[in-house]
Amino acid sequence: xxxxxxxxxxxFVLKMDHGDNxxxxxxxxxxxxxxxxxxxxxxxxLSEGNVVVGPEKNQMxxxxxxxxxxxxxxxxxxxxxxxxxxxxxxxxxxxxxRDGNTNTGCIREKNEAFMVTEILVxxxxxxxxERVHDEERGFSPICFRK
Amino acid sequence: xxxxxxxxxxxFVLKMDHGDNxxxxxxxxxxxxxxxxxxxxxxxxLSEGNVVVGPEKNQMxxxxxxxxxxxxxxxxxxxxxxxxxxxxxxxxxxxxxRDGNTNTGCIREKNEAFMVTEILVxxxxxxxxERVHDEERGFSPICFRK
Amino acid sequence: xxxxxxxxxxxFVLKMDHGDNxxxxxxxxxxxxxxxxxxxxxxxxLSEGNVVVGPEKNQMxxxxxxxxxxxxxxxxxxxxxxxxxxxxxxxxxxxxxRDGNTNTGCIREKNEAFMVTEILVxxxxxxxxERVHDEERGFSPICFRK
Numbered sequence: 001x002x003x004x005x006x007x008x009x010x011x012f013v014l015k016m017d018h019g020d021n022x023x024x025x026x027x028x029x030x031x032x033x034x035x036x037x038x039x040x041x042x043x044x045x046l047s048e049g050n051v052v053v054g055p056e057k058n059q060m061x062x063x064x065x066x067x068x069x070x071x072x073x074x075x076x077x078x079x080x081x082x083x084x085x086x087x088x089x090x091x092x093x094x095x096x097x098r099d100g101n102t103n104t105g106c107i108r109e110k111n112e113a114f115m116v117t118e119i120l121v122x123x124x125x126x127x128x129x130e131r132v133h134d135e136e137r138g139f140s141p142i143c144f145r146k
Numbered sequence: 147x148x149x150x151x152x153x154x155x156x157x158f159v160l161k162m163d164h165g166d167n168x169x170x171x172x173x174x175x176x177x178x179x180x181x182x183x184x185x186x187x188x189x190x191x192l193s194e195g196n197v198v199v200g201p202e203k204n205q206m207x208x209x210x211x212x213x214x215x216x217x218x219x220x221x222x223x224x225x226x227x228x229x230x231x232x233x234x235x236x237x238x239x240x241x242x243x244r245d246g247n248t249n250t251g252c253i254r255e256k257n258e259a260f261m262v263t264e265i266l267v268x269x270x271x272x273x274x275x276e277r278v279h280d281e282e283r284g285f286s287p288i289c290f291r292k
Numbered sequence: 293x294x295x296x297x298x299x300x301x302x303x304f305v306l307k308m309d310h311g312d313n314x315x316x317x318x319x320x321x322x323x324x325x326x327x328x329x330x331x332x333x334x335x336x337x338l339s340e341g342n343v344v345v346g347p348e349k350n351q352m353x354x355x356x357x358x359x360x361x362x363x364x365x366x367x368x369x370x371x372x373x374x375x376x377x378x379x380x381x382x383x384x385x386x387x388x389x390r391d392g393n394t395n396t397g398c399i400r401e402k403n404e405a406f407m408v409t410e411i412l413v414x415x416x417x418x419x420x421x422e423r424v425h426d427e428e429r430g431f432s433p434i435c436f437r438k
Contacts, residue, residue, distance in 0.1 A: 001317040003306040005325075008414075011270055013183070013226075014149040015288045018206070025147040033151075037305070039333060039412040041185060043224045043239035047204045054390040055364050058339045060310070060407060062364075065391050072201050072208075074251040076224045076239045076387075078335045078368045080305075080410060091410070093335035093368045095222075095241040095387040095394060097250025098200040099211050102241060102396075104248075104389025105366040115206060116287050118226060118237070120185040120270070122154075124303055124412070141408050142307045157416055159329070159372075160295040161434045164352070171293040179297075187331060189370045189385035193350045218347050218354075220397040222370045222385045241368075241387040243396025244346040245357050248387060250394075261352060262433050264372060264383070266331040266416070268300075 004144040006037070009123030016044065016117040021110055023090055026119070030081050030088035037124045042077035042094065044117025049073065051096060053105035061138025067096075067103045072114040074098065077107070081121075084131035084140050150290040152183070155269030162190065162263035167256055169236055172265070176227050176234035183270045188223035188240065190263025195219065197242060199251035207284025213242075213249045218260040220244065223253070227267075230277035230286050296436040298329070301415030308336065308409040313402055315382055318373070318411070322380035327373050329416045334369035334386065336409025341365065343388060345397035353430025359388075359395045364406040366390065369399070373413075376423035376432050 014029060016022050026040070048070040055062030079092030095104045131140040160175060162168050172186070194216040201208030225238030241250045277286040306321060308314050318332070340362040347354030371384030387396045423432040 001306060001308050001312050001321070003304050003321060005302055005304045008154050008300050008303055010151055011154055012149050012151045013185075013270060013273060013275065013288065013290075014147060015290070016147050017287075018283075020147050029147070029149060039305075041187070041224050041333070043226070043237065045200070052366070053392065054337070054366050055406070058362075058364050058406060062407065067392065070204075072204050074198070074200050074239060076222070076241060076250065076368070078224075078333050078370075080335070080412070091335065093366060095248065095250045095368060095389065095396075097241065097248065097394075100199065100213065100247070100249060101392070102243075102248040102250045102387065102389065102394040103392060104241075104368065104387045104394045114201070114204060115208065115283065115285055118288060120226070120268075122268075122412075122414075124305060127305060129305065137310075137407065139407055141309075142305065142410060144305075144307070154300050156297055157300055158295050158297045159331075159416060159419060159421065159434065159436075160293060161436070162293050163433075164429075166293050175293070175295060187333070187370050189372070189383065191346070216350075218350050220344070220346050220385060222368070222387060222396065224370075241394065241396045243387065243394065246345065246359065246393070246395060248389075248394040248396045250387075260347070260350060261354065261429065261431055264434060266372070266414075268414075 006124045006126035009125035012121040014119040016113040020113045026090050035081050037127045038081045039122050040079045041120045045072050045074050045114040047072050047112050047114035049111040050109040051105040053103050082131050089131050150273050152270045152272035155271035158267040160265040162259040166259045172236050181227050183273045184227045185268050186225045187266045191218050191220050191260040193218050193258050193260035195257040196255040197251040199249050228277050235277050296419050298416045298418035301417035304413040306411040308405040312405045318382050322373050329419045330373045331414050332371045333412045337364050337366050337406040339364050339404050339406035341403040342401040343397040345395050374423050381423050
């Protein structure tokens, strides 16, 4: 475990409209506001989406299992924005439910808002953190510069 | 997508007691403290509840599907409080699980705390935001005044 | 319902590494930084875990139902840290999903990070709050001193 302390910076409320691609929109926002470190919290619904719902086995690099849907799912999400190679990278996990069942995982590719999706962004100031790709393990952990 | 920036205002920790109707209690709190813009985060359990778990079809206005239960479910939730017609309106999504299965959706009507439910409220200052009803689409999105 | 107001204090980002016992690590962090009141938000994955997924019946003290797993699950979580008998006590709920199904509940005992788990800690200053055990009801609610 590694950690670093900071302070709350700016706070933003984002409203996704029906049909918005939420990862694209968050990325556009992050570029426009020069976000380097932030956590995000989400509620709403998606009309279609793509979610990694676990690795096939407990091994790295992982072989992702996908859940892809095109019927509306209700969602809650927790994620963050850190830079990787100078660009904002969004890591966003969500529980996505519909009529008695829920999938939980990492939202990727195209995810379209159904009606509305609302997001709180808490900027964290004072960190020296960015994502650095680890080829062997197949992901990009947050690395703190100290 | 639309967004607005602000700052963190007051912070509150709410403890719901066994049997509390959580939406009523949050509304009472919001009126007592004159909350106009806030996000909320929740963990706990409900002994009974009512949740919209998606629209029947991908069309607006949506026909809601309901999950109604009276056996205790463990929960996590993300939501917010914005005013609509001058009154605090609570929009609260949750994942609600029990013994191997989870439903995810929008908590409405009566939802009673089992043992305890704990809530963090982060007030967001500096926004000009309120919910405005959209009759045609059947919901009340957050609208930013600029 | 009972509540108390405060302010955001320090903010921390914690990165759990593959194999870390997340509750032990959060406790180590809380002791090192003398955390008395905080909320935590989590995303990542667990290679194995132990979760209370509801009481058997709607009665107190509850008889917990357990979900124990050793295949990787994707997670989102919301929790808090308050002191009980002078020591930090972590209360952490999560939705944990894998390949089409999700469990939601209270994470306890050993829970090992798979690849990475990322956590935001928001300290809440200005509260007079701690957990006090209630033997009859079988849990330790947050109590506000006023």
